[in-house]
Amino acid sequence: MVTKNDNPNFYDCLIIGAGISGINVAYRLQEQSPNQSYAILEARDSLGGTWDLFKYPGIRSDSDMYTFGFEFYPWKQYRTMADGASIKQYLTDAANTFGIDKHIRYRHKLVSANWSTDQQNWSFSVDTPEGQTNMRSRFVVFCTGYYDYNEAMPAKIPGIENFQGKVIHPQFWPEDLDYENKDVVIVGSGATAVTLLPNIAKKTNKVIMLQRSPTYIAAVPQRDNLSYWPARFLPLSWTSKLRRFQFLVLPFLFFKFCKAFPDRARKLLQKGAASQLPEGYPIKPNFDPSYGPWDQRLCASPDGDFYKAIKDGQAEVVTAHIKQVTEKSIHLEGSGRVLTPDIIVTATGLKLIMAGGTKLSVDNEPVELPHKHLWKGAMIEDVPNAAVVLGYTNASWTLGSDATAQFVTRLLNHMDKKGLSQAVPRVDQNSNMQDQSILDLSSTYIVKAEGNLPKAGNKAPWLPRSNYLRDLWEMKFGSITHDMQFSRIST
Template sequence: MVYAKDTPNFYDVIIIGAGISGINAACRLQTQSPYRTFTILEARNALGGTWDLFRYPGIRSDSDLYTFGFPFSPWTENRAIADGPSIKRYLMKTAAKYGIDKDIRYHHKLQSANWSTDEQCWSLRVDASGEEKHFRASFMVLGTGYYDYNSALPATIQGIDNFKGKVIHPQFWPEDLDYENQKIVIIGSGATAVTLLPNLTQKAAHVTMLQRSPTYVVSVPQWSLLAYWTRRLLPQGLACTVIRIAFFLLQWLYFKFCQAFPVRAKKGLRKHAAEQLPKGFPVDPSFQPSYNPWDQRLCVSPDGDFYQCLREGKADVVTARIKQVTETEILLEGSDKVLRPDIIITATGLKLIWAGGAKITVDGEPVKLADKHMWKGVMIQDVPNAALMMGYTNASWTLGADASAQFVTRLLNRMKKEGISQAVPRVEKGTVMKDLPILNLSSTYIVEGKGEMPKAGDRAPWLRRSFYLRDIWEAKFGDITQDMQFSRFSI
């Protein structure tokens, strides 16, 4: 029997998470399915997700804000790359503009969610500042991202516990950390390490980025002449659309070039690094990755700040494996070089987790996401009336999250029109389908977190996402019946 909708704490849609995915979904619901009631449950005390959690020096997006921002609330500054506090203010402004800020319940952490076929709704158990509360919803949107806010990816570093100085993970940066005139070693080579290096050199005595393997670091202008002149020449609304499309296409075309011509792309990136490194600084081994461009995300350096601090002698890069950490030193394998830092920063990656770690069940049976496929990159195999907001690895996260949100509103509108109460993706019996990773990167934290992630398939509608224009077309006009089981239950 369908659950009575006049029950307290019942909503048509409950959104989990008030980060960029959750705010996007709420805005789309409000404008495209205005008859649906919804609320947002946020575990922390503020909106913003990633952009409120991370506080390390220089925190910023490595995607341009013209595509990382919302299409319905365009980023209007001429700088393409923005710092974390600016992004947080942008999210707060957008939430207030659409009244979404009034629909957020802070300190509400989802503990478990169970779909009941008999009642045709989700029952959610929530920790609200230590008090257990219960919510019900016809549809659930998981805008929780894909990493654990409470713990980082553990790094196996021999002897790290012996170190007498400070050991810090960027995810839990101490607000009172004084690193002025300190010698710092950053362990890692990803986007976080590349961001930290130039920002820490502003106060530190010296900063070393110690990497096991190199990555591609690309200098990009922080301020966009394209955006500036487009806004000068075109009306504001049209200018924002043109800028967004241009930035998306430029990045997509470069990604396709790297995949089609990896050798030429590697040569170009090698030349790019050589031109910006200090005179006499060898490109090999520290700036010659073994993998092809876009097998892992390229690291962005706004205005070449990463290379600049190397040229100024404020920082250096060492490529080696750690042999042992002692009370005061880092010893390296196959090298006489010894690092003597005051502070070690372990920028070794994120710990992957889905749904914020909440227990998801269907009729009391646990759902193990790693055993499930994702339907069109939006819904989860065998899980009714639930969407998992996913972005891209080769483009801005928000593009994918917005395609998902627009699919959800379209599905909800169709369900209301046709009196459908349950929609659940199913892989038909006898289907022969090859399993593929849902995220097509070889980064260490993604490989190690494979057991936490749902899968993709090698046939529609289970293909992983890779191209925004195709996905947004699918969201608005594509077939939503293939491998989808609809049911109608009456009260």
């Protein structure tokens, strides 16, 4: 039997992933559970997660940095949204400031994880530069995001294999790609496409965003004037709290407005688009989605850069289905128009996956994640001592990350205080609970991924997350015993 004292690779908590979520969980452990030993396993050779992986032009946050940044390490700049390099530097500074960097084990890729009821701990098979090794922990937190770092979602475009130019997916953007004075077609209309268009339009001959259906795109000022002026007179600690509160409350109120009054919200967003576009530019069909605002994620355009590229004649939006791609062209359905790009960028969404694709098992029995529910959006049904970190679809990722991190420390402290060794969420078989999606959006890549993701339920504590303030209160002060089975098993 392996105990913590017998094995230097034994930790109270193992964190998988050194991105924004992993750093957040590590800080909360140090702050609220200082006696818990931990390590962070990072498959790549650098921290940052998404912000280390994605290299496409203009990569940036699509949430404000005042809530996307950490509560304990406020974003100090006056840019509402930041580029990828700045975000990675911010994460590096945060990890170094709190000594979290010393706990990261780089190039350690988790392959499989098995919970042993007999030994009351997790055993992990980990690929390292020195070969495969085994590690153990009492608890594990998967901070791996929810998309596949190694494989993009296949773009189902008729005839795309015939194209003799370059086909690029933003997730694997070649750093040496030459698009200067080229004709580029971006297939897609989500946040990646909206980010790419204005950034490559500066060098291309022409860039076209080809979308099957439009999306809502809101111009967002890069300087936050509401807190900019008070910052000239107030201490930084005050203005940091003011900015965070502002960006917690105002976007949430706008989200509620959009859901309660979709027709009014649609008109407001389209009026904003019209004010940014060339005079007389038609809103239909290119900026007239068939769905209501926030049925899919709202896209943000810093200082209206997306609209400016169109107004300057550098870019165009075309709404049509692709009939066929040939060696040198794209033929559109219901139209005689033919596009002749040099480069096609398939910004058609990401492939979603949970726990980084790790093979999970309990007592050597595989865990089928799509058949499981998430307890309070944080723990997997029937899986002991394990948490997964998910963000919000209607707010920044980090808010959801922090709610989970604070719950994990609370749970670990509770178990230590009571002398408990195991916590397992179980659905009450008499509850007649109905299944729900854990991600409340109708985006194509999310709908396609539902068969790969765990589920939510229509009853507490299995409800999907939707309100950060309510969820944070629930994680910090709500019941941790409802549908949770604790046990004390001597090893």
